[in-house]
Amino acid sequence: MVDFNKLDRTIHEKGRLAIMTLLATRSRWPFQELKNALQMSDGNLVTHLRTLHQAGYVAVTKEMLDRPLTSYSMTERGRTAFKLYIEMLEEIVKLGRG
Amino acid sequence: MCHKALTMNRSAAEEHLRIIRELMERATIYRAVSAPAALFCGLVALLVSGLALIPGPFQALFQHNFVLVWIVVCLLSATANTFFIFRSTERRQERFASYRLRTALLAIAPAFIVAIALTFFLARAAGTELFIAVCWMALYGLALLSTMTFAPRSIVILGWAFILTSVLILCVMTPVLVVTVPDRPSLMLEQLGYFAMAGSFGLYHTIYGVLVMFSARQNEHG
Numbered sequence: 296m297v298d299f300n301k302l303d304r305t306i307h308e309k310g311r312l313a314i315m316t317l318l319a320t321r322s323r324w325p326f327q328e329l330k331n332a333l334q335m336s337d338g339n340l341v342t343h344l345r346t347l348h349q350a351g352y353v354a355v356t357k358e359m360l361d362r363p364l365t366s367y368s369m370t371e372r373g374r375t376a377f378k379l380y381i382e383m384l385e386e387i388v389k390l391g392r393g
Numbered sequence: 394m395c396h397k398a399l400t401m402n403r404s405a406a407e408e409h410l411r412i413i414r415e416l417m418e419r420a421t422i423y424r425a426v427s428a429p430a431a432l433f434c435g436l437v438a439l440l441v442s443g444l445a446l447i448p449g450p451f452q453a454l455f456q457h458n459f460v461l462v463w464i465v466v467c468l469l470s471a472t473a474n475t476f477f478i479f480r481s482t483e484r485r486q487e488r489f490a491s492y493r494l495r496t497a498l499l500a501i502a503p504a505f506i507v508a509i510a511l512t513f514f515l516a517r518a519a520g521t522e523l524f525i526a527v528c529w530m531a532l533y534g535l536a537l538l539s540t541m542t543f544a545p546r547s548i549v550i551l552g553w554a555f556i557l558t559s560v561l562i563l564c565v566m567t568p569v570l571v572v573t574v575p576d577r578p579s580l581m582l583e584q585l586g587y588f589a590m591a592g593s594f595g596l597y598h599t600i601y602g603v604l605v606m607f608s609a610r611q612n613e614h615g
Contacts, residue, residue: 391403
């Protein structure tokens with residue numbers, strides 16, 4: 296039996312789910328690449344990233360190369376939460392079929 | 394009521410899993426050969442082959458410097474590819490030395506290293522032009538296919554086209570070609586080498602470049 300209250304509401308929102316998915320694919324994502332891949336506005340993306348950062352799922356790195364570069368990566372806590380979230384989804388799908 | 398809630402959750406869960414899968418696939422796709430660079434490479438290969446095969450002032454020069462000519466074409470094409478990838482990353486405000494570029498370079502490196510070694514070995518013997526061309530085709534195809542886990546379908550098709558062409562030529566080339574013109578096998582094989590290069594690197598790259606650029610334009614307007 297699935298306890299739906301266990302579904303992580305921070306990740307469950309589609310925009311944040313997309314961000315977490317991309318962050319899971321490689322170690323670091325510059326802001327601009329995230330924005331291009333997700334086709335989100337700056338404001339929308341910043342808001343979602345801030346929420347994920349506050350939840351401890353996303354780490355921020357600011358560098359000064361030829362121009363300021365802000366990159367994002369998934370924390371261990373974020374990776375665990377994302378894995379749990381996917382397992383929950385799979386369980387829901389399985390239960391729905393059964 | 395309980396059943397309805399579960400059904401809704403199931404479809405939402407399936408939708409979320411679909412989003413995750415599609416995004417993961419999209420995030421890892423990388424085109425190691427840019428379409429405009431492929432078109433440039435294809436047209437240069439066709440031009441060079443034309444100059445070597447059609448009687449004219451460059452024919453002798455090109456035919457007697459087969460390896461050197463194609464090394465220059467390869468360097469020009471690599472420069473064009475670097476330029477077009479750089480321009481595309483600049484336009485998207487992304488980093489040129491991205492993780493995906495590094496992964497692609499690491500994947501294709503072994504085949505390119507073997508190609509360099511084979512060229513160095515074979516270029517010292519006479520009459521090996523066609524075999525060199527076939528080796529280049531096979532190893533270039535292998536290099537493209539080594540990126541297949543994160544490459545778009547068009548790159549995989551291009552890779553297979555090179556592999557199959559090289560295998561086909563290897564099956565039919567053996568001693569027959571040398572026997573055809575026994576007194577001047579080298580010249581004959583040089584010509585055949587240019588034909589092979591024109592038909593593969595020239596034609597395949599031109600077709601790939603045009604089709605990918607055309608489909609990209611279609612997607613932009615579609």
